Amino acid sequence: MCIFLPVFFLLYYMAGPRRKNFVLLIGSLCFYIPAVWEYPWQLTLLLASLVTDFYLGLWIYRKPRSKNLLFAAGLLLHLAVLGGCKYALGILPLGLSFYTFQGISYLADVRRRKVYPEEDLVAFSAYYLCFALITSGPITRYEQIRAQLHKRPALSGALGKGLETFVIGLGLKVLLANHVSRIWTGTAGIGYESVSTALAWMAAYAYSFRILFDFAGYSMMAIGIGRMLGLPIPQNFDRPYLSKTMTVFWRRWHMTLGAWFRDYVYIPLGGSRKGAFRTILNLAVVWLLTGIWHGSTLNFLLWGGLLFAVIFLEKFLYGRFLERSHVLGHLYMLLLIPLSWSVFAITDLTELELFFTRLFPFFGMGPESPFPGDWMKYLNLYGLWLGLCALFVTPLPKWIYDRLPRILKVPVLLAILGLSLYSLYLGAGDPFLYSTF
Amino acid sequence: MTQRHHNRKNPYRESNRLLVSIYLLLGTVAILLPFLPGKAAQFWTDPAGFITGAGQPAPEEEELTPRELADRMLAEAAAQEAADGAEDTSDVQGTEPAGTSSLTPGDAEGQAAAGDPATEGAGEISPEQAADPAQAGTGEDTLRTPDDPIAPEPDPEPLSMANTLFIGDSRTVGLFEYGGLTETDFFCETGLSVHNIYKKELSVAGSEKMTLEQLLELHDEVPYSKIYIMIGINELGTKNLEGNIEAYEALVKDLTERQFGAEIFVQANLHVTKARSDRDRNINNEKIDLYNEMIEEMAIGYDLHYLDVNPVFDDGEGNLSTTYTGGDDAHLRAKYYEQWVQWIIEQTAEILNVPLPESAPEDAQTP
Numbered sequence: 001m002c003i004f005l006p007v008f009f010l011l012y013y014m015a016g017p018r019r020k021n022f023v024l025l026i027g028s029l030c031f032y033i034p035a036v037w038e039y040p041w042q043l044t045l046l047l048a049s050l051v052t053d054f055y056l057g058l059w060i061y062r063k064p065r066s067k068n069l070l071f072a073a074g075l076l077l078h079l080a081v082l083g084g085c086k087y088a089l090g091i092l093p094l095g096l097s098f099y100t101f102q103g104i105s106y107l108a109d110v111r112r113r114k115v116y117p118e119e120d121l122v123a124f125s126a127y128y129l130c131f132a133l134i135t136s137g138p139i140t141r142y143e144q145i146r147a148q149l150h151k152r153p154a155l156s157g158a159l160g161k162g163l164e165t166f167v168i169g170l171g172l173k174v175l176l177a178n179h180v181s182r183i184w185t186g187t188a189g190i191g192y193e194s195v196s197t198a199l200a201w202m203a204a205y206a207y208s209f210r211i212l213f214d215f216a217g218y219s220m221m222a223i224g225i226g227r228m229l230g231l232p233i234p235q236n237f238d239r240p241y242l243s244k245t246m247t248v249f250w251r252r253w254h255m256t257l258g259a260w261f262r263d264y265v266y267i268p269l270g271g272s273r274k275g276a277f278r279t280i281l282n283l284a285v286v287w288l289l290t291g292i293w294h295g296s297t298l299n300f301l302l303w304g305g306l307l308f309a310v311i312f313l314e315k316f317l318y319g320r321f322l323e324r325s326h327v328l329g330h331l332y333m334l335l336l337i338p339l340s341w342s343v344f345a346i347t348d349l350t351e352l353e354l355f356f357t358r359l360f361p362f363f364g365m366g367p368e369s370p371f372p373g374d375w376m377k378y379l380n381l382y383g384l385w386l387g388l389c390a391l392f393v394t395p396l397p398k399w400i401y402d403r404l405p406r407i408l409k410v411p412v413l414l415a416i417l418g419l420s421l422y423s424l425y426l427g428a429g430d431p432f433l434y435s436t437f
Numbered sequence: 438m439t440q441r442h443h444n445r446k447n448p449y450r451e452s453n454r455l456l457v458s459i460y461l462l463l464g465t466v467a468i469l470l471p472f473l474p475g476k477a478a479q480f481w482t483d484p485a486g487f488i489t490g491a492g493q494p495a496p497e498e499e500e501l502t503p504r505e506l507a508d509r510m511l512a513e514a515a516a517q518e519a520a521d522g523a524e525d526t527s528d529v530q531g532t533e534p535a536g537t538s539s540l541t542p543g544d545a546e547g548q549a550a551a552g553d554p555a556t557e558g559a560g561e562i563s564p565e566q567a568a569d570p571a572q573a574g575t576g577e578d579t580l581r582t583p584d585d586p587i588a589p590e591p592d593p594e595p596l597s598m599a600n601t602l603f604i605g606d607s608r609t610v611g612l613f614e615y616g617g618l619t620e621t622d623f624f625c626e627t628g629l630s631v632h633n634i635y636k637k638e639l640s641v642a643g644s645e646k647m648t649l650e651q652l653l654e655l656h657d658e659v660p661y662s663k664i665y666i667m668i669g670i671n672e673l674g675t676k677n678l679e680g681n682i683e684a685y686e687a688l689v690k691d692l693t694e695r696q697f698g699a700e701i702f703v704q705a706n707l708h709v710t711k712a713r714s715d716r717d718r719n720i721n722n723e724k725i726d727l728y729n730e731m732i733e734e735m736a737i738g739y740d741l742h743y744l745d746v747n748p749v750f751d752d753g754e755g756n757l758s759t760t761y762t763g764g765d766d767a768h769l770r771a772k773y774y775e776q777w778v779q780w781i782i783e784q785t786a787e788i789l790n791v792p793l794p795e796s797a798p799e800d801a802q803t804p
Contacts, residue, residue: 029463040467047460058447121453189765194615194772370771371614 004030009228013155020152021126024229031131035094042093045081050128052077053103057110057117071111078104087296095134097293101260102128106142108264115143123149132225136218138236139256145231152230162227164413169220171416174423176392177214179385180206183378184345192354196369199378200358204338206382207345209389212241215254241393244329245322246310246336257293261286276316283315284308297347306343310336595792596785600659604649605629605667608707608768615774622661624652630671631684653695660696663785665744667704669728670767674719682731689739700789702781703736705729705745711756713766720767722755742788749780 008027015023036042056074060067082100085091109115118124127149133140183206187195195203219236226233240253250258266286272279291304314322322329342359346352357363379386391397404412447453599620603609609625612618622642629637638646647655666689672681692701706725708714714721729745736743750769752758763770769777786793 040470043467044464047464051457051460119447119453120449121456122449125456185764189763189768189770190615191763191770191772194770370617370775374614377614 009159012229013159017152018122020230021120021123021149024126025122025129028126028129028131028134032094032129032134039093042096045093046095046099046129046134049078049081049099049103050125051121053106053128054118054121054124056107058119060107060110061117067111071107074107075104087292090296095136098137098139099128099134101139101257102133102141105139105260105264109141109143115146118142118146118149130229130231132222132229132233136215136222137254137256138219138222138234139260140233144234148231155228155230158227158230162224162229164224164409165227166221166224167413167417167420169217169222169224170420171217172213172220172392173217174420175416176385176389177210177212177217178423180382180389181210181214183207183382183386184210186378190374192351192358194369194371195358196372196374197358197361198375199369200355201338202375202378202386204342204359206386206389208241208338208341209386209393211341211345212237213389213392239393239395241333241337242330242395243333244325245314245319245333246307246340247314247319248323249333249337250307250311257290261290265289279315280312283312287311294344295347298349299343299347299352302349303340303343306340310340595794596782596789597794598663598782600661601663601665602652602656602661603665603667604634605665605704606669606671608670609667611768611771611774612778615771616778617775618778622652624649628671629668631668631681631688632672634668634688653692656696661699663700663702664692664696665702665704665781666692667706669706669732670709670720670725673724673728678724678728678731681728682735685732686735686739689735689741693739693741700742700785701739702742702744702785702788703732705732705743705747707767707769708747708751708755708757710759710762710766711752711754712759714756726755744781744784746777746780749777 004027008023008030012020012023012027032046033040033043053074056070060070060074063070078100082096085093085096110117118127127140127142127145184203187199187203192200216237223233223235234256236255238252238255240249243249243252266282269282269285270278271282287304287308288301289304290307291300291302294300294303313319322332339359342355343352346355401409401412597620598618601618601621603612603618603621603623603625605612605625606629607625607627609623609629610627613623613625624639624641626637626639635649638648640646641652668685668688669681672684689701689703692699706729708722708725709717709720711722714723733743733745747755747757750757750761750773752760757767757769761769761773782793
């Protein structure tokens with residue numbers, strides 16, 4: 001990576017306007033190919049998907065009478081591949097969930113006349129294969145970057161801003177997420193039956209921090225690279241843990257996924273405009289699909305269902321009340337966030353049940369932890385990181401950073417970069433959490 | 438949309454076609470790659486080897502120095518002998534409770550109350566006898582058969598885990614935290630190895646932090662009766678197994694000299710799961726086994742006891758079974774540490790020829 005990025009950017013910046021897409025295309029292939037070296041068929045799948053979407057897009061546009069048939073064919077192909085690989089075969093080709101959704105959004109937008117199809121396969125490939133997007137998103141729609149794909153804005157300040165975002169994202173992921181994740185993995189390693197209630201809760205919060213900073217950090221890295229490329233990759237996170245309801249949470253967490261489900265599933269099904277019963281049904285569909293998009297094991301279905309139940313209650317019962325509250329909404333989310341992530345995190349249902357008996361030891365189930373000081377040990381080891389994570393959930397660090405004079409920002413960024421690289425060197429590197437989706 | 442768009446030719450037609458052909462080529466090659474035979478395939482799977490003319494893709498084994506190779510062969514031969522000899526003694530473990538049947542619970546209580554645990558290990562059984570190398574060369578508990586008339590009378594005092602020291606790395610930390618041994622001292626830490634053990638300052642039984650030297654000094658007058666050591670997994674990253682075993686020997690020598698009369702039990706390193714073993718070049722079961730063999734040989738050389746708990750938790754193929762792990766590929770789930778401790782107690786009791794402690798659940802004698 002350390003060799004790839006500088007070489008790539010050198011070539012990219014030297015290239016003329018049209019060549020930039022070509023360099024991006026080649027660069028993205030150079031990224032993807034080694035990544036799937038053990039399973040080269042994944043490359044074939046990606047290329048086939050790319051070419052299919054490209055020509056389908058053009059045909060849908062040029063043969064308006066067959067557009068529904070063509071769109072349906074494309075949609076079915078995508079879903080068959082995604083479903084087949086992920087759920088039937090249990091294999092997940094790199095980036096499949098993301099480029100499938102991007103592809104479907106492209107075909108849908110072309111069919112709806114929201115955007116002209118791309119005629120230049122080089123440009124389309126640059127978008128489709130873009131190494132910043134392909135691993136774990138953000139799910140970027142073609143119409144969002146179309147203009148810049150054809151004509152880049154002046155890139156003079158882009159490198160600086162982009163690097164800034166990239167480095168901060170890297171720090172979030174490598175420094176915060178990787179370290180605090182050890183609380184969770186340590187707890188899982190001990191076995192939930194032997195873990196004290198305090199440690200179980202600590203682990204649940206640790207996982208919540210981990211998944212936030214891992215994914216938000218990665219998204220920032222992608223956005224930063226996008227900036228450096230001159231492509232406006234959309235925001236994916238907006239301080240989600242400051243939300244007061246689960247409904248709002250999902251408009252601030254993995255925003256591009258939420259928007260995708262809203263625009264391509266919820267609204268086409270009628271959204272909330274067809275009466276209460278239909279709204280509920282549409283919500284259920286969206287949330288169950290969200291659950292299974294994240295994983296093929298039962299716990300994800302349970303998780304999706306849980307989110308649906310919560311959002312349903314918020315929508316029809318107490319949502320507005322929470323939104324208007326000052327503290328209650330936050331307390332409510334302070335409980336719901338780690339609990340919902342626990343269901344998400346544990347794939348075995350027996351283990352999940354075990355974990356919940358540790359979180360809520362009111363029913364006399366499960367033994368006492370043989371090591372009552374276990375949470376203290378973890379607090380000693382990782383308390384600092386937990387504290388830092390809690391701090392970075394708030395807007396305070398950004399507030400401070402924005403007010404720094406430029407001269408001070410550079411050493412801060414360098415420090416983050418240096419620490420991150422050092423941390424990676426020490427072997428704390430984890431695969432991107434969301435790339436398993 | 439205008440009529441123009443429908444009829445106008447795609448200006449990118451040429452480049453599109455070119456690119457599609459390139460994709461077709463790439464895609465086909467990618468699909469066919471796994472099926473290419475021989476040298477051509479090697480170009481793709483091991484380009485470095487192909488380019489450097491190394492020929493066959495290098496096997497995943499570490500390079501052995503001649504000394505290591507010789508040691509390995511010796512160890513394999515010894516293990517082969519032991520395997521032949523251990524078959525008859527495997528019954529011993531099964532009938533072990535019978536060996537204590539002569540003792541009634543009343544006796545045990547009476548004696549345990551008066552007994553000083555420190556002398557129990559230094560009793561009738563000397564370390565030399567207990568680890569007789571003439572018997573099957575493994576040093577495992579193959580020392581006594583129920584019918585052996587020369588075996589000394591069992592020491593009536595039951596085994597106690599007080600005045601005992603455990604030294605080790607994260608696995609021993611697990612024994613400490615979840616094993617249920619409340620009277621035992623532990624000098625252990627995650628990451629501990631033979632190379633850093635003397636530099637570590639650790640708290641033992643709630644004390645202030647101290648080094649191993651200081652700990653041993655504290656127990657100079659009244660040495661530990663038993664010392665258990667399990668180290669090795671953390672230094673597997675350093676390629677030089679010989680350097681590791683040398684440091685281990687130095688440690689063991691130091692302990693035998695400074696803790697006179699202590700029974701020293703050297704434990705084989707626990708395996709890791711198959712998944713971990715398959716993907717880790719350094720910490721894999723092949724290397725662990727090799728190192729364990731060297732440790733065993735060293736133990737024989739110094740007349741120490743050697744314990745190998747791996748058969749208890751293995752999956753039948755030489756890997757740590759995932760039944761016993763909770764997602765951590767190198768450590769047991771906490772609840773199994775008690776089982777491990779119980780096994781250690783049983784093994785120790787057998788080796789030292791003493792009855793099991795009163796409270797052992799396996800002791801069928803207690804009503």
